[in-house]
Amino acid sequence: MTHPRTAGRLLMVMPYEQLVRKAVEAGFRVWSVWDPKLRPAAYLDQVAAHSEELLLTDFEDEAALRALVARAAREHRVDHVLHLGSERSMAPVVAEAEALGLSPNTAASVRLLNDKHAMRALLNAAGVSVVRVREAAGLAEVEPVLAEFGLPAVVKPTNSAGSRGVALVRTAADLAEWAERVKAAGIEGPFIVEEFLRGPEFSVETLSVGGAHQVVGITAKQTSGPPGFVETGHVHPAPLDPADAQAIRSTVTALLDLSGFAFGPAHTEVILTPAGPRVVESQARLGGDRIPLLVEVATGFDLEAAIFRGLAGEDVRAPAAHRYASVGFFRLPAGRLESVEGVDALKALDHVHAVHFPYGPGDVLPLTTDSGTRHGYAVVDAPSPAEAADRIAAAHAALRARTTPIPKEAL
Template structure:
């Protein structure tokens, strides 16, 4: 039996790994381990995904009984999985593409050196350096953590007066510090020229360096100031020639960074000069985009990756040409007084999931990052427009009454 070490994950992924015939060892933090997980996995190591001691511990276990492969499907487990692959020499994605995509400054420098369309940028170490960059390329600009995710601490700045508060917010935000402290000891910040245009993500899977584009996904955000994602739909409604250009850029980028095995999620803006990569990740997209991909084209990116790691050829044959869409609940700041219509929404045509995370009595607010959203509805359809129609119809059936908080 082939032995797999998985850094992070959740119950449904563990089930898929066992279905592929693995002896499964999981590394996951205590609060994210369920009782059911103990019934599925063969061994569970309770530890934060990014703790560097995990690499040493896995090496010790490997000496006793060898692992054959390592994988992570979560942002903050990717680096340790790659370090384990490098140290043990087992099957898994190498460290190069992980380091390049986890640090946006290194990624942009790599793109510039390899002639891949990018955005004017600078890694900055002070508010003064942010201002100098903006004076060089022009306002507005974006500043954000070099290795953030989930719309965390993304700031659009229009003038010098906004620089110090935004810079300090990134440095001081406990979420930023907590999420990245295992990967990088300092909170790096990148400044980028703000560019406009429709934004999409590209869902792909790679095996032995061969890249298959599974879908291009349209994105909706709250826009300025936080750019929190509020919806996705696939396939993209962009013109076919734009989709082709986006696919070519994605394949060129993935090849250049040496991405070998598993899923990827690349975020791209189609600017007035053509497509440019905003960021990329050697994992599936969040926001259930992995499920949308399976609904729309029939490929389960988790199972396909695990099949490859088990020694079989990944099943990446696209068997569907359908649509899928997700929309997140938008609530004003206040206290939730009541929620109604959930059962009706769940029974609405095309609805796959209706997951509302607030309840009566909860305090809600305009989300500042993806984790602060109040829930979502996911739907499918015979096409992208039909999936969007289905999800919007269901969303309209949900009523959340919010009362204003006393000042």
């Protein structure tokens, strides 16, 4: 592997293929760590192609993961350790990197963003984005907590993403349905119970370098609504009144300051209530749902590449948006897929930037209950939010799929 310029040596845990590639393009030599259970061998081959070496371990074994991070950091004399993937394995990696003096963030700062209860306690103590909240250590405690807290209320795991285990509970039947869903998903808690926030939802992407926070953009979210709030689409930039946009930016940067977060991307979800912005949750990583692509389509700013350019000492600033970008998620009837048409025609359209439909005839389409069980997506650009909505609607219509219902237990 050739190195046209050297920004340093980087150990990345759970790096997506394009992140390794963009880190190398920024001048870093990269060693990558993955759990082979989490990605197909062909995908890991792509990661390895951009890496000095691909190291494999079980992310569920925290001691082994920490030992591998320490050994690789010593052997390869790395300058930084980064984890930009799932929160589930982030805590032990950042803790080990901090102990080695190789993490741009403290483990405490990352926990204060990723752990929903810790984040809420931090904000409430500071009088920022105050929201009533209670914690339940396990599933059995949720019902008595709700009885004292009052309904309606939102219940969710303290450590999860992608709408997993989130529900608005208004009745005993809602609670029973939610409990069945989290049991089936193997979510054991702890959980938090929060007041139900009313208002439109937004995602806020930030990039922090040296403790200074840049709000890269605000994205308007569309969800299925209660009880599960599964995200169905987004538009970027969010069509917002300037005063509301500034209030959202100020609230999010206040959270980042309070947590002590110093470097990297963060993805923060906000509801704009009648009383002002209220943070729903935050994660010390890039946003999912192709939001970085929406930012790039709308502004020309590659947020993923900017992470490594900032780490290399470059000044990275996101320009203003010059058009809108939207993603719409396919949500087809669950069952066995008999036929599908329109995917190739959709990809060929000039205003379509990405189409993902990973199913073929004979595959079973799951019932959509969270972000992981949606059926794919299309990303489009448009000169206005209204035209973006029209193009997403046309993309949904263009995907012509026929499914046959099958028993629920087979989904």
